[in-house]
Amino acid sequence: MTGARAGEGMPLPQGLYRPAVRHGTLIFTAGMTPRLDGVLKYVGPVTADANPLDWRDAVVLACRNALSAAQGQLAAGERLSGVLSLTVYIAAEAGFAAHSQLADFASEFLQSELGAAGIGSRAAVGVATLPGNAPVEIQLIASI
Structure with a gap:
């Protein structure tokens, strides 16, 4: 990883992948679950x-x-200029209908961290299961 923040609070991969990949001025994250350390x-x-x-x-x-x-x-001195896309996967039982409300929590967090640049396009998707029996998995595409 490059960047001033590399390693700082970085999520640990749970398999053979990188937490995020940069291509030019775009950053694509892997799906992230609610893990701590x-x-x-x-x-x-x-x-x-x-x-x-x-x-x-x-x-x-x-x-x-x-x-x-x-x-x-991010390299030293760089910052995210915006979240382009946010995908929120929710492991939900049949009948759960508040996917957008859960996704709003992610949007609100990103807005609190990045201001208006934290709000981009979004999808909230209900699925049967997620890795490790996680209730939610989030993927971002951001620009620098």
Whole structure:
């Protein structure tokens, strides 16, 4: 990794991949789950009757990991100029319908960290399972 922030809070890969890859002025992150020091802190699935607020911390941690991975690709003096795309995968039981509310927690976090540049296009996708039984996985595409 290059950059002033490389290694600082960097998410640990759980397989044979890099947390983020830079191509020119674009950074693509791997899908990030709510892990801290490699340990999954929240497990899913999100139940059909779940209160979205109960999953806020999990979403924010996964998003923090994605942002950290992206920032780890920055060289000294560089900054992210914007989030181009945010994809939020949610392991949810059939009947759960608040995907957008969970994704809003990620958008709010990115906006708090990057201002208006933290808001880009977004997809919130419900899936049957995620790696390690994580409740959420987040992927970012950002520009420098």
